[in-house]
Amino acid sequence: MTQELELRLLPEIAEQADQLTQYISKSKKIPPSDIKHLEILNHSIDARQKTVFVNLKVRVYINEEFVEKPILLPDYPDVRNSKEVIIVGAGPAGLFSALQLVESGYKPIVLERGKDVSERPKDLQNINAHHIVDEDSNYCFGEGGAGTYSDGKLYTRSKKRGNVRRILELLVAFGANPNILAEAHPHIGTNKLPKIVKKIRETIIERGGEVHFNKRVTDLLLEGNSIKGVVTKNGDRFLSDRVILATGHSARDIFELFYAKGIDINLKPLAVGVRVEHKQSLIDSIQYSCDVRGPFLPPSPYSVVKQIGGRGVYSFCMCPGGVIAACATKPGEIVTNGWSSSKRARPTANSGIVAELKQEDFIPFKKFGPLAAMEFQKEIEQKAWVAGGKTQVAPAARLVDFVEGKISSDLPKTSYPPGIIPADLSSVLPKFVFQALQNGFKEFNKSMKGYLTNEAVVHAPETRTSSPVSIPRDPETLEHIRIKGLYPCGEGAGYAGGIISAAMDGIRCAQMAVIAK
Template sequence: MQHEFTIQVSPETAANPNQLKYQVSKKNKIPLEEIKHIQILKRSIDARQRAIKINLKINVFVNEVYAEAPIQLPIYPDVSNASEIIIVGAGPAGLFAALRSIELGFKPIVLERGKDVRARRRDLKAINRDHIVNEDSNYCFGEGGAGTYSDGKLYTRSKKRGDVHRILKLLVGFGATDQILVEAHPHIGTNKLPDIIASIRKKIIECGGVIHFETRVTDFEIKNNEINGVTLQDGSKILTNKVILATGHSARDIFELLYKKKVAIEAKPFALGVRVEHSQQLIDQIQYKCEVRGPYLPPSPYSIVKQVGGRGMYSFCMCPGGVIAPCATKPGEVVTNGWSPSKRDQPTSNSGIVVELRLDDFKEYAKYGPLAAMYFQKNIEQQAWRVGGETQKVPAQRLLDMTQGKVSTHLPDTSYKPGLTSADMSTVFPEFIHKTLQYGFKAFDKSMRGYLTNEAVVHAPESRTSSPVRIPRDWKTLEHTQVKGLYPCGEGAGYAGGIISAAIDGEKCAEACVKK
């Protein structure tokens, strides 16, 4: 017999199967010897009280033996000779579009400007160590897209999420830990993601799909409002009437190209700010209300939202036990984001802290039409590069100093490898963003006492939070509103935010493409 329960236990009990069994037996009056197995279905931490609790949803096997059912991947047929779908971009959207195409009997041809996960590492080293940004291979571009060298958080704020569990199960099938199916806030970690991405690639190729790395799409062949093919950087063309465009939010050349070709695109509001780094120990102390985090608790995340002068200011992509990464995609700009290893065992935590922007904030850039928000973003990244000293060093300021408008005389160590230049954030951001950040951080401290400290450092800018452009599509067919056969997909097109929602959108676009 099986019984499903929810139970609240101490972190130690949650980590110890025998203790848990005892608690379950006592609370539910089931004789201990009759409990054959406890399967954890969901786990979350309740840190609201001083005595932290773990909420568990469990399936108790009473006098019944538990037989573990390994996660099965779908049956992927051989599609070597099937009809082709061109997929531009091998981020989560592109890769999951490719897998779904195969599942539905179509042959994906994936075109990716960057390198495979392994070759990509050399270019990441070059940014970190030598300040050299390769425009095709960096933290945003390359196999697995922007998600490969990330924290690999697998949850989404979006209400229109779709089948999150299906994507999680696929990730487990390709090598992720099955704990991501259980945790309320699952994550994978930078050290594990590349192998998972590589096994997705292996499967695509094994089934007859094709992936071309170092293959940048530079033009679209469009006739009578229908896609006819794509042009690659070497001038060669691939003719096709189905293109899934999953190039991510950093592919500015694609946005420029669409605009030049008069293919409809729209400016899209996004959010922008700084990435702040604290010691993980301080965040643990604030969140867990204790001096030292116990052995059974993970490094604590945080999530915070405030309204400041009528604008939202919130934490974004928080990485406990993580590192700040240089995420520029072109020389002459600096961009920050964060990653963590699977154990989240670095001594620092970091989070984007961003201010909500609206379309009328981009008025000064109106001459760029639908690219106004993108130019606003680019301008701040270039300004930060100049203030930082025209390398990959970023402008930085101690947090309290920033709120008080003081330049920091000395900056502490940072996890951001290229290094810091002490600067006044008012020289990087327009006044309304700077002021919102100054007030907002004070408001944050009211919710998280001790957060506003000079031991924390802000790094600028955190600017690639979501796409500054939307590529409009028909809500039913998912085709571009004007160009038939073109499927704007994933985060770059404005239909996803994060790994999971991009993967879901990739699958949806493949389904729509196949239906056509």
């Protein structure tokens, strides 16, 4: 027989199989020899009080042998001679829409502007070591999208938009650790994701789909208000009456193309700010209320939200044991983000700290119409590039200096590979953003005593929190409101905010493309 238990335990019990077995045996009066296996169904850490607990949901196999059931991929059909659907972009939205098309008996033609996961690291190294930005191959563009080389966090609040469990199971079938099925905040890690992405691509191709790299789409082929295909930078034409547009939140050329062609797009407010880095040991001591994190607890994340003068200031994409990354997508700009490996073993923690933007904040950019928020982003990134010395060296300040409006006299070493330089960050960020962040950090310190320290470093800017544009689509068919057969999809179109939500949206768009008349 099996029995499911919900337990609240100290980490040293919850994280050691023998201790957990002894605890269940004693508390539930089950002889130890009768417990054949413990299956962890849900796992989360509760650090809200001084004593840290682990919440577990466990299935106990009592005098019943556990037979592991491997998670297998669907029985994908061969689609090499099937109807073709074009997918623009090979991030999570594009790749999962391709898998769904194959499963539905359609042939995906995936066009990715960047390189495959094996080639992308060379261009990342060029950014980090030589300050050279390839507009098509960088942290944001290339096979797997931004998520592949920026952490691989799988947590989402968008559970009503699709089947989260199905996405996680597919990732496990492609090689992810099965523990992501149980964790409250699952995470794969930048070091593990490339192999998974490669296996997804290989499966698509094995079943008859196509994946083309170095194919930046520069135009849409239209007949009246119907899509007929796309044109790439090198002049190739790919024809289909169904196109899934999954280009990501940084494909500014696509937004500009839509605007130039008079295709409906809307301004979408986002959030901008900085990326702050602390010692992981400090974050652990604050979050776990301890001097030293014990061996049974992972490096601690944090999440904080404050209202500052009617504007939200909050942490974004927090990376425990992680690294700050150079995420520019064009020469002449600086963009920061963060990532962690699967073990989150680095000595520093970093997080975006951003201020919420509102429609009225973009009035100075109104001449750009629906691209106003994008131009707002660009101005900050270009100012950061100038302040950093016109390289990928990021303008920075110690945290207390930032709050006090000072230029730091020196800076500690940080994880940001191109390096940092002391700068007046009030000259980089809009005044209202700078002031909101200053006050936000003061408020953060009230909740997280010790957070406001001059050993922490502020890097500017963090601007790519989400798409600055939304591409309107019919809520029922998911087609663009005016262009028949065009399916705006994922984060770049304003319908997702991370790997899982983008993947779910990709599946939904593929399902609608299949049933379209």
